[in-house]
Amino acid sequence: MRIAALLLITLLSINSSHAYEVSENFWDTGQAIFHVGISGSSPTGGTWNDAFKRSMAAWSNVSSFEFVAVDNYLDPCIDRGEGLFGDGSTGIDFSASVCGSEFGENTLAVTLSAGNCQNPQCTNGFIITDADIVFNSAETWDVYSGSLRFDGTNEFERVALHELGHALGLNHSNANAAIMRAFMSDTDSLQSDDIAGIASIYGSEGAVTETTVANIYGVTLVAPDNATISGPNNSSTLSGTLSSKDNQLDGKALDLYQYTFENDSSIDIQLNSQTFDPFLYLVRVSATQASIPSSSFADDNSGSGNGARINLNIQAGTYWLGVTSDDNSAQGSYDVSIISSTSNPPSSFETFTSIYGADVLINPNSNIDGSLRSTDFKFNNRFLDLVQIEVTTTSAVKIDLSSTAFDTNLLLVDIVNNEVGSLVLENDDNGSGTNSRLETTLEPGTYWLGVTSYDPSESGNYDIAITLVLP
């Protein structure tokens, strides 16, 4: 069951030692990706986007929660309105209405959260999957710090801070100075009550939040939602902040992102920061998130200034992009730009014909896209794709097969001497809807994933996501 919530102003009297109020809703990954691409600038305080990103960083810096900014515009009103629950991707913008409904009187902005209920009655809140924010374009806005101006100009950055508080699961606070107080005030930064509020949901700064996409070293991994790059030409940018709460690698703060290049690609990745000397890693990984030998790249100063840059031809596959520094105490914001072009479409993935007559694709990705087609091998009157993966370390994995085109059925077998071994697993509907999910522990070895449909002769696009299950 899915649900949407419109966060309304409600002032409650509270008999407790704190004033913040939490909803029962939260992001179970401990992170939220926002598309930040509002056009234009404020009259006196720089661009709206810079102000919004400072607000995201402010929350990230005081908790284990992480906001990630993707520098693309996304309409917050996609799939919004009565009976709709958003598109699962978070956007922000100014608008004359709340996605078609009127703004309430004196309402400056609205956060539209949506997610998946935690029980059938939805009495325990929901896991947030989307939290679009709409600012009222009928109001007058600027970006400035300190006391509110008396000319009726609203201050964008503190309202953004407030709405992001709703987006991460906070309700209104009755603490006088809190950003989460229901009314805009002279408070222009997060206060102790706000910080206690976010800590009560996600843990305080320095705490480690577990995510479902994480590597064997226990480092939190961010998978931006435009992380699958299929080309032929693709460019994307993202912004982040190194802080003391980040994962540490050799004593240095590290942010790690996952991208999948579906084709062999010529790539140019540039990392720049105004506040620290950046260092960039690119590591190709297997389906079970182990680094693939001889496919690791690093750079310190090949970019402009002291920027880092990796510019080379890479094989199709899943990669981790690591942002860190030479300097143990490096902190501050950074920008990454990724430009790629497909050099050898459709892909260099090796395909061979098995002894059973079916073609097998060798694909080391943890995210695999494909389609069942009428030209595919037929097994049991159903089309079948086989993908071979290698497992180098004993790994507890969750394998999700999803399709909006057909009712999926997922097979997993181990391969010994080119033949199917003793492990044979099959699942129809353990995923959401009619999607399939297998959870198991794989010993080192070679495995085939079989993608087929539950009903005969179905076809269409599908995707496979392999994630490690942490102890």
Ligand SMILES: [Zn+2]
């Ligand atoms: Zn509010």
